[in-house]
Amino acid sequence: MSYTRVTLTHSLLDEQRRLGRSGTFTSLMQDIVTACKMISHEVNRGAMAGNLGLAGSENVQGEDQKKLDVLANDIFLRMNALGGNYAAMASEELEDVHVVHGSADGRYLLLFDPLDGSSNTDINISVGSIFSILRLPDGADPGAKGTFLQPGAKQVAAGYALYGSSTMMVLTTGNGVNGFTLDRDVGEFYLTHPDMRVTPDTGEFAINASRSRFWEAPVKRYVDECLAGTDGPRGKDFNMRWVASMVAEVHRILCRGGVFLYPMDAGNKAKGGKLRLMYEANPMAMIVEQAGGLASTGRQRILDIAPGGLHQRVPVMLGSAAEVERLVAYHAEYDGGR
Numbered sequence: 482m483s484y485t486r487v488t489l490t491h492s493l494l495d496e497q498r499r500l501g502r503s504g505t506f507t508s509l510m511q512d513i514v515t516a517c518k519m520i521s522h523e524v525n526r527g528a529m530a531g532n533l534g535l536a537g538s539e540n541v542q543g544e545d546q547k548k549l550d551v552l553a554n555d556i557f558l559r560m561n562a563l564g565g566n567y568a569a570m571a572s573e574e575l576e577d578v579h580v581v582h583g584s585a586d587g588r589y590l591l592l593f594d595p596l597d598g599s600s601n602t603d604i605n606i607s608v609g610s611i612f613s614i615l616r617l618p619d620g621a622d623p624g625a626k627g628t629f630l631q632p633g634a635k636q637v638a639a640g641y642a643l644y645g646s647s648t649m650m651v652l653t654t655g656n657g658v659n660g661f662t663l664d665r666d667v668g669e670f671y672l673t674h675p676d677m678r679v680t681p682d683t684g685e686f687a688i689n690a691s692r693s694r695f696w697e698a699p700v701k702r703y704v705d706e707c708l709a710g711t712d713g714p715r716g717k718d719f720n721m722r723w724v725a726s727m728v729a730e731v732h733r734i735l736c737r738g739g740v741f742l743y744p745m746d747a748g749n750k751a752k753g754g755k756l757r758l759m760y761e762a763n764p765m766a767m768i769v770e771q772a773g774g775l776a777s778t779g780r781q782r783i784l785d786i787a788p789g790g791l792h793q794r795v796p797v798m799l800g801s802a803a804e805v806e807r808l809v810a811y812h813a814e815y816d817g818g819r
């Protein structure tokens with residue numbers, strides 16, 4: 482084997498040079514990369530390290546926390562505070578903003594879901610970490626929730642780590658999407674998936690079909706037409722997948738196309754949907770758009786939403802552009818009474 486591989490650090494440095502950016506960004510990313518390597522290690526050791534099962538606590542969303550949720554959150558907070566780049570952080574697992582003390586020079590805000598899809602940890606199915614980086618506006622109070630409430634279009638960077646059959650890091654800094662695979666022996670991520678692109682068309686969709694009785698008419702129409710296959714209006718057969726781990730679903734879409742839906746439905750309407758805007762929908766929307774796909778609520782581009790709260794939930798429909806466009810058209814027809 483010849484050593485021609487590029488590490489994640491070298492890839493970021495290369496982008497920094499090409500785009501004439503400062504080194505801050507490379508430094509910002511190093512702390513996230515270290516955190517994700519540590520979480521990957523803990524997820525991988527699983528039952529061997531006593532890491533499975535419930536922590537015995539609830540998070541701000543009223544959900545039971547897994548031991549790995551708590552551990553991953555602690556790792557993210559600790560590792561990302563050390564570099565001094567972040568003024569404050571917000572997490573799915575924390576009700577309030579976490580101000581990084583002693584980081585007077587921190588010019589960025591970090592939002593994250595430390596372990597997404599954690600219902601899968603006990604059954605050895607893929608989980609992931611999702612993160613979003615925003616700028617700290619000049620003069621803004623890093624301890625105020627309002628400072629974080631910037632639309633997704635303002636993200637400086639977004640990414641996820643997937644703890645799957647291999648551990649991967651997928652990143653965008655607003656200049657396309659690159660995927661890196663962790664070599665555990667060396668302890669480095671290597672660029673293995675340069676310039677990931679979402680195919681514009683697809684024959685695969687992902688939705689939790691157990692909720693079909695709650696769906697709105699446009700979602701039901703879309704899924705019914707897919708299920709009708711060659712005999713239906715789409716004139717082709719569709720395949721369906723549901724991992725219950727958004728990171729794994731988005732990764733599949735980046736690798737081979739597809740569309741992912743977690744709509745607002747009659748069962749989750751009071752909460753506004755299931756997935757959280759600031760640290761789930763926004764970073765995934767940026768990644769998918771940077772890879773040539775689309776991300777919408779069905780009625781609005783996700784990256785244009787003016788956030789109303791740190792833990793706000795939104796409907797999510799993302800992936801291959803032609804399918805998301807179709808979903809948006811079905812919502813518009815329904816809302817227009819057609």
Ligand code: AHM
Pocket residue numbers: 544573594596597598599600689725726727728743756
């Ligand atoms: P979590 O952040 O509490 O893990 O919840 C988010 C996850 C997503 O990864 C996944 O798409 C969805 O919840 C699965 O929901 P369901 O349990 O309805 O299948």
Ligand code: MG
Pocket residue numbers: 573594596597598761
């Ligand atoms: Mg989550």
